[in-house]
Amino acid sequence: MEKMTVHKIRRMMEDRLSNPNWTFTYDREQETLRVEDKETKKGINVSLQGVLAKYEQIDDQKAIEEYVYYVKEALTSMRVPIKLNGAERHIYPVIRSTSFPTSSNDIPLVYDEHTAETRIYYAIDLGKSYKLIDEKLLQKESLEKKTIKEMAMFNVRSLPTNVKEDAVAGNTFYFVRSNDGYDASRILNESFLDSFKKQITGTMTVAVPHQDVLIVADIQNEVGYDVLAELTMSFFVNGKIPITALSFLYEEGQLEPIFILGKNNKDTK
Structure with a gap:
């Protein structure tokens, strides 16, 4: 199978984003592709290395299609007149x-x-x-x-918080995935997090690997940290808008990044 490169990614994206109202500018040094609306002069920069990395992780055209969708939606929204008052x-x-x-x-x-x-x-x-x-x-x-x-x-x-639950080796993982664009934003709902804190008997951790998922975990043993690390990395690599592969300890209303170093090893900032 022929190896995918930044230049191939660039050609594929330009082909899929072909539009008489849009222009393309390639920055060779930064390896970014700027797609700009001729009328509004507004645009979006895409890191082609980022697209390539995701393509290699999931080995699928889906990686490119997700970025194409994101660029199209962003450029289309730039043409919409925005008003905050009344909204x-x-x-x-x-x-x-x-x-x-x-x-x-x-x-x-x-x-x-x-x-x-x-x-x-x-x-x-x-x-x-x-x-x-x-x-x-x-x-x-x-x-x-x-x-x-x-x-x-x-x-x-005010957003609904439907939660799915899974258990692995005595550790419980809770997933919020409403796909409304604000799943990760629910990490800002302190009363929601506090409601989990009351029922969690081990160590409470929270993760927002990408914008469309929030993970809350009740970690009871070392295996739980390993599973959490694998989960967050998997979501991070496959998310349309990645945020962080790190998880957070949640204690007394505060979030503290936690590093999970190798198998059965953990350390915190």
């Missing part, structure tokens, strides 16, 4: 890794620091997708960041 019930927090950009098209995004691994951004839901809120939009709507944050936190607490 209070559609504003949510979204979790991203700390490596995620803090600006878009040179306009600062509205965000808050969260943990050493994660950051909180704010978005307005558009139905099939959402748009991250930037400082320019805040000024245009005469709103303060504090107001947006209060709306977002209220709305995330």
Whole structure:
């Protein structure tokens, strides 16, 4: 089987994203492909190494199709006129890794620091997708960041939290996967996490490997840490928008990153 390369990924993405209204710019040094709307002059940068890494992990065209879908949705949403006033019930927090950009098209995004691994951004839901809120939009709507944050936190607490449960070697794992784009955001619902804390008898850990899953675990033994590490890494590699492969200890309302080093070994920051 012929080996996949960055250049092949680039050609495949350009072919699948072919649109008379969009232009492509390839940065050879950074190995990124920028797809830009000719009319709005807004666009999105795709790390081709990231696409390649995911392709190699799952060895499937699905990796490319997911990125293509993400780019199409993002560019389409950029053409939609956005209003925050009157849309209070559609504003949510979204979790991203700390490596995620803090600006878009040179306009600062509205965000808050969260943990050493994660950051909180704010978005307005558009139905099939959402748009991250930037400082320019805040000024245009005469709103303060504090107001947006209060709306977002209220709305995330109002989301349903359907949980699936699985047990491995005496350890219990709980999964929230609503596929509404805000599964990872539920890590900000403290009352939800506290309700787990009351029923967990071992060590409580929480993970947000990508935006469409939240994992809560009741770790009872060393095997539990190994299973947790495998779970989070698997979700991280296969997620459309990866966040972090690390898990967190949850104690007294605080999240502390935990490193699981090799089999049956653990250490924390």
